[in-house]
Structures are given as C-alpha cells and as structure tokens.
Amino acid sequence: MVSKLLAALGREIKGLHEAAYLLGTFAILSQILALGRDKLLAYMFGASAPLDVYYGAFRIPDVLFVSIGSLVSASVLLPYFIDRFNLGAREGKEFLQSIFSVFLITMISVCVVLFFLLPVLLRILIPGLADGSHFNDLLVSSRIMLLSPFLLGLSNLFSSITQMRQRFLVFAASPVVYNIGIILGILFFYPTLGIPGLAWGVALGALLHVGIQLPFMASQRLLPRLSLSVNWSGVRSVIATSFPRTLTLSANQLASFFLVSLASLMAPGSIAVFTLAFNLQSVPLTVIGASYSSAVFPALSKHFVDGNRAAFLEKVVSASRHIIFWVTPMTVLFIVLRAQIVRVVYGAGKFDWSDTRLTAAVLAVFIVSAVGQSMVTLFVRAYYAEGKTSRPLIINITAAVAMVLLGYLLTLGFKYIPLFAFFWEELLKISGQAGTTVLALPLAFTFGILLNTLFHWVMFEHDYPGYSKPVLATAYHSFASSVIMGYAAFLGLRVFSFFPLEQVWGLFLQGFCAGVLGIIVGIMVLVMLQNQEIAEVWRALHHKIWKEKVIVPEQEAL
Numbered sequence: 001m002v003s004k005l006l007a008a009l010g011r012e013i014k015g016l017h018e019a020a021y022l023l024g025t026f027a028i029l030s031q032i033l034a035l036g037r038d039k040l041l042a043y044m045f046g047a048s049a050p051l052d053v054y055y056g057a058f059r060i061p062d063v064l065f066v067s068i069g070s071l072v073s074a075s076v077l078l079p080y081f082i083d084r085f086n087l088g089a090r091e092g093k094e095f096l097q098s099i100f101s102v103f104l105i106t107m108i109s110v111c112v113v114l115f116f117l118l119p120v121l122l123r124i125l126i127p128g129l130a131d132g133s134h135f136n137d138l139l140v141s142s143r144i145m146l147l148s149p150f151l152l153g154l155s156n157l158f159s160s161i162t163q164m165r166q167r168f169l170v171f172a173a174s175p176v177v178y179n180i181g182i183i184l185g186i187l188f189f190y191p192t193l194g195i196p197g198l199a200w201g202v203a204l205g206a207l208l209h210v211g212i213q214l215p216f217m218a219s220q221r222l223l224p225r226l227s228l229s230v231n232w233s234g235v236r237s238v239i240a241t242s243f244p245r246t247l248t249l250s251a252n253q254l255a256s257f258f259l260v261s262l263a264s265l266m267a268p269g270s271i272a273v274f275t276l277a278f279n280l281q282s283v284p285l286t287v288i289g290a291s292y293s294s295a296v297f298p299a300l301s302k303h304f305v306d307g308n309r310a311a312f313l314e315k316v317v318s319a320s321r322h323i324i325f326w327v328t329p330m331t332v333l334f335i336v337l338r339a340q341i342v343r344v345v346y347g348a349g350k351f352d353w354s355d356t357r358l359t360a361a362v363l364a365v366f367i368v369s370a371v372g373q374s375m376v377t378l379f380v381r382a383y384y385a386e387g388k389t390s391r392p393l394i395i396n397i398t399a400a401v402a403m404v405l406l407g408y409l410l411t412l413g414f415k416y417i418p419l420f421a422f423f424w425e426e427l428l429k430i431s432g433q434a435g436t437t438v439l440a441l442p443l444a445f446t447f448g449i450l451l452n453t454l455f456h457w458v459m460f461e462h463d464y465p466g467y468s469k470p471v472l473a474t475a476y477h478s479f480a481s482s483v484i485m486g487y488a489a490f491l492g493l494r495v496f497s498f499f500p501l502e503q504v505w506g507l508f509l510q511g512f513c514a515g516v517l518g519i520i521v522g523i524m525v526l527v528m529l530q531n532q533e534i535a536e537v538w539r540a541l542h543h544k545i546w547k548e549k550v551i552v553p554e555q556e557a558l
Contacts, residue, residue, distance in 0.1 A: 031286065033179035038279055039346055040186045046350030047269030047276070047359065053134045054198050055275045056126050056264060057141035059257050060114065065149035066253045068110060071242045072103050072157045080238060081160050093222065098231040099238065100157060100224035107153055111146045118142050125257070128264025134195070141199035151206035158213040161222055174209045181205025244389035248380070248396045255400035255448065259407050259441045266411075267435035273359050274441055276346060281366035284330045289374025292319045300385035313464045316382050320467075321474040323374045325533040328478040329522055332486035333515055334367040336493070340511030344504055358435060361428040365442035372446075372453035379456035395455045403448030410440035474533060481525040489518030 045051040085092030114121070118139055123130040129138050155174060185201010193200065217223045263270040303312040334341065338360040347356055380392040413420045414437040424439050425431045461468050492514030500506035526534040 030175040030179060031283070033176060033183065034279070035345060037179055037182050037186070038276060039348070040183065042272075042276060042346040042351040042355075043349030044186070044190070045272070046352060047272045047355040048350070049129075049132065049134055049268040050137075050195055051272035052264065052269060053129060053138045053141065053195055055271050056129055056260065057138055057145055057195075057199055058202075059126065059260055060118065060121060060142055061145040061149050063250070063253055063257060064110065064114065064146070065152055067246060067250050068103075068107055069149045069153035069156060070246045071239060072099060072153055072160075080234070084234075093224075094231060095234050096157075096161070096222065097224045097227050098235055100154075101227050101230055102235050103153060103157060104226055107150050111150055114146060115143055125261055126264045127261065128266070137195040140196045144196060144199035145202055147203040148206040151203070151210045155206070155210035155213060158210065158217055161220075162213055162216060174212055177208035177212055178205040181208045244393050245384075248389075248393045251393075251396045251400040255403040256445075258404045259445060262407055262411055263438060263441055266437050269355070270435055270438040273355070273362055273435070273438055277342075277359050277362035277366055277442065280341065280345065280363050281334070281370060284327050284334075284367070284370040285373045285377070288326045288330070289323055289370075289377045292323050292374075292378065300382055304385050309464070312382075312385075313467060316378065316460070316464070317467060317470050319378055320375065320471045321533060323378060324371060324471065324475050325478050325531075327371045327374050328475070329482040329485055329519070331367050331370045332482040333489060333518060334370075335364045336486045336489045336518070337511045337515055338364045338367075340493075340507050340514075344508045344511065347504055347507075354433065357430050357433055358438070361430045361433075361436075362438060362442050364428060365439060365446055369446040369449035372449040375453050376449065376456055379453075379460055382460065391459060392456070395452060395459070399448050399452035399455065402451050403444050406447050407441055407444035410443050411437060414440050474531075477526060477529050477531045477533075481522045481529065481531070484525050485518040485522030488521035489514045492517040 041051060041054070045054075080095065081092060084095040122135070122138060122142060126138070129135055159174065181204035182198075182201045185198050185204060189197030189200045189204075191197070214223070260271055260274065263274050300312060300315055303309075303315065339356060342360040342363060343353075343356045346359065347353075380396075383389070383392050414424075415421075421436060422431075424443075425433070425436050428439070430436055457468070493510060495517075496510045496513045499510045501510060523534065
C-alpha cells in the first residue's frame with residue numbers, strides 16, 4: 001500500500017493540462033486545510049494570550065526562513081539545475097551537492113546561534129510577552145520552530161529537482177501535508193505537551209513537507225551528501241541572483257515582525273486577532289493576485305527578451321485590469337460581510353462574539369489593501385521579468401519603513417488621542433470593545449501597502465507611458481459597481497435577518513444570500529456600463545475552457 005502511494009506521488013506528469021489542474025486542485029485543498037487549522041486554533045484558544053504565544057513563536061523562524069531559506073527557493077534554483085543537468089548528470093549532481101552543503105552548514109550554524117540567543121532576542125523583539133507567565137512556552141516553542149526553516153529550506157531545494165523532472169504531484173502535495181502536520185499537532189500534541197506541542201506540530205508539518213520528496217530523490221539517486229568540496233563559482237551565482245529577491249521579501253517580513261512586536265504590548269489576544277484577520281485577508285491575494293501574476297510572468301519574460309515593449313505593456317495592462325475587476329468587489333463584500341465571514345470561519349468554542357467583532361474590524365481594515373497587494377505582486381513580477389530587481393527592492397524597503405513608523409505613531413494616536421480612537425471605533429462599529437488599539441496595526445499595514453502601490457504605479461507609468469488610462473477605466477467601472485453591490489449586500493443582510501443568527505449555519509445563509517444578491521446587482525451595473533471585463537468573462541463561460549492550452553505558472557526567476 002505504502003509503495004503504491006509513493007509510486008503514485010513520484011509519477012511523472014508530462015501533460016500541461018494535467019499538471020495545471022493538479023497544482024490548482026492541491027492549492028485549493030491546502031487553503032481549505034489552512035482555514036481548518038486556524039479554525040481549530042480559534043476554537044481551542046479564542047483570541048487569548050496562549051494563541052499570542054503560538055503566533056509569536058513563528059516570528060524569528062519566519063525571518064530566518066525568508067532571509068536564508070529563500071536563497072535556495074525553487075524560483076531561483078530551477079534554471080540553474082536545468083542548465084547543469086543539461087550538461088550532464090555528473091555536473092548536475094555536483095552542483096546540487098554544493099548548494100546542499102553550503103545551505104546545510106549555514107542554516108545549522110545560524111540555528112545553533114539563535115538557539116542560545118533566543119532568550120535575549122525574544123525579550124527585545126516581542127517585549128509584551130517577555131515578562132509574562134507564558135515566556136517559557138514562547139522560548140521553548142521558538143526553539144522547536146527553528147527546525148521549520150531548516151526543513152522547509154531543504155524542501156525548497158529538493159522541489160527544484162522534482163519540478164525539473166515533472167513530478168508535480170510531489171511538489172503540489174507538500175503544502176498539504178505541511179498543514180496536516182500542524183493539525184495533528186493541535187489535535188494530539190497539544191493535549192499532552194501544551195503550547196510547545198503546537199510547535200512540534202509545525203516541525204512535523206515541515207518534516208512531512210520535505211519527507212514527501214525524499215522517496216523520489218532516493219529513487220533517482222539524487223540525495224545529496226555533505227561535502228567540503230564546493231563549487232563556489234556556482235554558489236556565488238545563485239546568491240547574486242537570489243539576494244535582491246531575498247531582501248525584498250525580508251523588508252515586508254521585518255515590517256510585519258515590528259507590527260507583531262507592537263501587538264505584544266497591547267491587550268492579550270492582539271497578536272491572535274492580527275494574525276487570524278491577516279490570514280483571512282490573504283485569500284483574494286492568493287486566489288486572484290498571485291494567480292494572475294504567476295500566469296502572466298512567462299509571457300512577460302518572453303516579450304522582454306524579444307524586445308516587444310508593446311506586447312509587454314499589453315500583458316501588464318490586461319493582468320492589471322482583471323486583478324482590479326475581481327479583487328475590488330471581493331474587497332467590498334469582505335467589508336460588508338466581515339462579521340458573517342469571521343464568525344463562520346472562526347466562530348466556535350472559545351472564540352466568542354467579542355473576538356468576532358474585533359477580528360472582523362481588523363479584517364475590514366486589512367482588506368482595503370487587497371487590490372494594492374495584488375498590484376504590487378504584479379508590478380514586482382513585471383520588473384523581475386525585465387531583470388530590474390533593484391527598483392522593487394528600493395520601493396519595498398521604503399514602504400516597509402513607512403509601515404513601521406506609521407505603526408508606532410498610530411499606536412500612540414489610539415493611546416493618547418481619544419477622538420482618534422473614537423472615530424475608528426465608531427466607523428467599524430466596535431465602540432465599547434476592549435483591545436481596539438490593535439486597529440493601529442492593520443491601518444499601518446494598509447497605508448504602507450497603498451504607498452507601495454502608488455510608488456510602483458508611478459514608476460511603471462513613467463517607464464511605460466499609457467499604462468494608466470485603460471487600467472483606471474476598469475478601476476472606475478469596478479469601483480462604481482462594487483459600491484452599489486456592497487449597498488445591495490448590506491440591505492440583503494436586513495432582508496435575510498430571519499435566519500437564526502445565533503447559529504453558525506444561520507449566519508452563513510444570511511451572508512451567502514446577501515452576497516449573492518449583491519453580486520447579481522453588481523453584474524447588472526457592469527452590464528449597463530458595458531464593461532469590457534464582464535463581456536470577456538461572459539465569453540469565457542460560453543467557451544470550452546478545458547480544450548484550451550493551459551499554461552502552468554512558471555516559478556519566479558530573476
């Protein structure tokens with residue numbers, strides 16, 4: 001049975017259609033498991049100090065993974081491996097062994113140093129949990145989670161080989177088993193080990209993430225070994241390619257780290273509320289923004305290499321229009337239906353109505369940045385396709401600094417300016433709610449993302465005059481229809497208030513029916529405006545999509 005399963009996972013997938021649909025199916029499954037994971041945590045802890053400890057323990061390992069683990073990401077290594085293995089199996093294996101050895105020594109060395117420095121670093125970086133009764137759990141959990149960036153970095157390295165050999169099932173199943181490991185930690189490790197048991201679940205998920213790839217690597221005799229004989233020329237090339245990308249990712253990660261540090265100084269449960277809302281607001285980015293950006297990247301790279309600026313601009317405009325067309329109405333629906341969404345996804349057990357109200361308010365502020373986050377992802381891919389890695393790096397660092405400063409200033413505003421706090425509490429309908437200072441953090445994040453979007457947009461318009469006009473036309477149609485759609489959904493909440501709202505299924509039906517009503521009204525408005533995107537969607541629905549050539553989004557390459 002096990003051998004058959006491993007053989008199925010290692011099966012080569014040559015068909016473009018099969019690979020694309022497989023990756024899409026497993027991506028959806030992974031998202032479902034991620035929401036299930038968060039719901040279990042919310043059910044067991046609510047927005048509380050223990051959940052703050054769990055999410056706080058991720059911070060330093062996350063930065064380690066983004067800074068060092070991303071150096072061996074598939075998006076960087078895949079072209080190198082293809083080139084080396086085309087020269088011959090021996091050259092490919094030697095290159096793999098060199099990268100593996102450098103990564104292994106570097107990561108182990110850094111993890112050992114961090115293991116001993118964590119007591120000091122956690123007190124500095126997450127000060128709100130430094131003197132509490134949960135600090136020992138925070139320290140132990142953080143130390144356990146140091147295994148995660150090490151194992152996930154190895155998995156990134158091996159996934160370059162599995163993708164090169166078209167073993168997409170192994171690649172696609174990795175994030176699924178990662179979430180399964182975390183869920184097992186919640187269900188089985190926590191009852192006996194406490195909060196560190198949750199950290200062991202994360203470590204188990206990371207082990208499964210890399211472990212699922214080992215049978216294929218072993219069958220191909222490609223499992224690398226530690227060697228002091230390193231091809232430093234090849235290693236330097238990889239670092240030179242990945243370094244700007246790593247700095248760009250690290251800027252956003254460090255800004256988020258600072259916001260979590262501020263949350264640790266606020267009311268208990270603030271880190272949990274911030275993280276749970278952030279995970280929900282990431283759905284539009286994952287489903288729409290990242291998908292369009294990944295799908296258009298190969299074409300952008302080709303047009304740039306061919307010197308076809310007109311086609312390059314046309315692709316970016318098309319992707320921008322469709323991102324705005326889809327994400328804008330999703331943003332409005334998230335804002336109007338925020339309480340229903342949060343309650344249905346997280347509401348159960350210890351996650352009470354007070355937690356729901358505060359998380360819904362934080363979600364509403366976060367989601368305003370959804371269009372901006374998606375557009376930034378597209379702009380970065382466009383510049384990477386041109387080989388211009390410094391521009392998004394500079395813009396991201398500037399926006400991250402602004403985010404950090406705003407986080408600090410807005411926190412002071414909530415604390416010392418009652419009128420400022422009252423305005424946001426009334427606007428988001430959480431007056432009288434405890435812990436509203438946490439709203440300063442999504443506000444800072446959203447303003448930082450909007451600033452990031454503006455910088456990228458102005459820069460791209462300067463480089464490609466004419467970009468803004470067709471995109472702004474779509475933005476006008478999408479915004480106008482979304483506002484009307486949102487108002488219709490808001491009225492729908494009143495119309496469908498006869499459902500038993502004290503039950504989760506009643507809230508779900510109320511939100512679902514109100515959302516459907518709003519979507520119908522929004523479509524009618526777009527039709528009346530003779531919107532180009534809605535016409536394209538209509539044609540696509542009447543076309544046999546499955547007979548078209550589906551492009552698997554290529555990995556990011558600089």
